[in-house]
Amino acid sequence: MAEETTARAPEAGAGAPAQSSGQSSGPGSGPGPRPGGRPGGPGGRGKFFRRKKVCKFCTEKIDAIPYRDVRLLQQFVAERGKIVPRRLTGVCTTHQRRLTRAIKQARNIALLPFATRH
Amino acid sequence: MSRLYEVMFIVRPDVAEEEVDKLIAGFTTSVTNGGGVVKNVEKMGRRKLAYTVRKCADGNYVLFTVEASGAVVTELERRLRVSEPVIKFISVRIDEEEKRLAKVKALRASRRKLSAEPAAPAPVPAPAHVEPSEAVQASA
Numbered sequence: 001m002a003e004e005t006t007a008r009a010p011e012a013g014a015g016a017p018a019q020s021s022g023q024s025s026g027p028g029s030g031p032g033p034r035p036g037g038r039p040g041g042p043g044g045r046g047k048f049f050r051r052k053k054v055c056k057f058c059t060e061k062i063d064a065i066p067y068r069d070v071r072l073l074q075q076f077v078a079e080r081g082k083i084v085p086r087r088l089t090g091v092c093t094t095h096q097r098r099l100t101r102a103i104k105q106a107r108n109i110a111l112l113p114f115a116t117r118h
Numbered sequence: 119m120s121r122l123y124e125v126m127f128i129v130r131p132d133v134a135e136e137e138v139d140k141l142i143a144g145f146t147t148s149v150t151n152g153g154g155v156v157k158n159v160e161k162m163g164r165r166k167l168a169y170t171v172r173k174c175a176d177g178n179y180v181l182f183t184v185e186a187s188g189a190v191v192t193e194l195e196r197r198l199r200v201s202e203p204v205i206k207f208i209s210v211r212i213d214e215e216e217k218r219l220a221k222v223k224a225l226r227a228s229r230r231k232l233s234a235e236p237a238a239p240a241p242v243p244a245p246a247h248v249e250p251s252e253a254v255q256a257s258a
Contacts (some may be wrong), residue, residue, distance in 0.1 A: 063219050067210070068126070068181075109126055109208045112176070113168040 055088025057099075063096045065104035073112060077103060082108045120154075122189050122216060123184045127198055127207035128177035131164060138178060141203060145182070146195060154186025163182055172205045 035065055057065070065072070076084050076091070082105055085094040106112040127140050138161070146156045162179035170179070184191065191209055198207040 063222055105208060105210065107168070108206075110128065110167040110169060110171055110206060111165075116239060 029106055038082070055090060055092040057095040057096055063076045067102040067109070067111070069102075070106065070111050073099070073103050073106055077112060080117055081115045119187055120185050121188065121191075121211055122157075122213035123182075123186065123209050124212050125182040125194060125198075126186060126190070127182075127204050128167070128171070130172075130174055130182060130205055131176050133203045134201060137203065142180060142250070145197060148197055149184055149186055149190055149194055150185060152190035152207055154190040156182060156184055158183035162195045170200075174205060177205060181242040189213065192219065216240070240248055 032052055051118070056062075060068055067073070078084050089096075091099060103112060107114050129141065140252050142159060142161075146159070158181075160181040160183075162181055163254065164176055164178050166176045184194070195207065195209060198204050
């Protein structure tokens with residue numbers, strides 16, 4: 001993958017920036033020059049070449065996710081207050097379940113909103 | 119048969135500080151009367167609520183850590199529900215969680231001790247220095 005981009009870059013010259021940006025995992029770039037169905041991809045259709053996201057809780061060895069820690073929870077809540085799916089945040093299943101439970105508890109005690117932007 | 123609970127409740131913002139203290143005292147007595155222990159009372163202060171609750175935009179958060187049986191907490195919840203200045207409450211059982219955390223910590227500590235022993239001559243950080251030398255002396 002790296003060799004191809006470097007091989008193409010001197011070739012295309014002025015057109016290189018446009019091409020290479022499409023190849024080297026531009027955020028949200030749809031099926032570019034590479035076809036879909038590549039093994040090891042995230043499994044959804046949208047983002048192809050996200051590098052393997054690691055679970056933030058596993059790497060930092062955070063065991064407990066308290067509902068009181070609003071700043072931590074807010075990182076996993078979207079702008080409108082919805083819980084972000086784990087394929088976007090890279091959280092592992094066990095931690096996503098604990099996180100969801102904590103977010104719902106925080107919503108109940110008015111630390112997080114249920115929905116924003118009427 | 120004592121369980122560990124965390125009870126958080128929100129008091130109306132227009133209630134005076136002494137009133138809040140009186141409320142807290144009342145709740146703690148109800149817990150101790152039922153045979154429970156209030157381990158910790160934390161007044162988290164005034165915060166803006168994420169949504170309006172009973173027409174209040176902010177409130178005084180109070181956190182209780184209670185060690186008691188289920189019936190005591192039910193009674194405490196009933197009192198919270200009835201008391202007028204309290205607008206929201208949530209009680210979470212945390213003893214299972216604490217057990218799990220303690221198990222994980224114990225596992226990590228034992229794993230770290232096992233990995234520290236063979237590295238006796240190597241430059242190890244100060245706390246590990248004590249263990250290998252003791253182990254060497256004990257085995258010799």
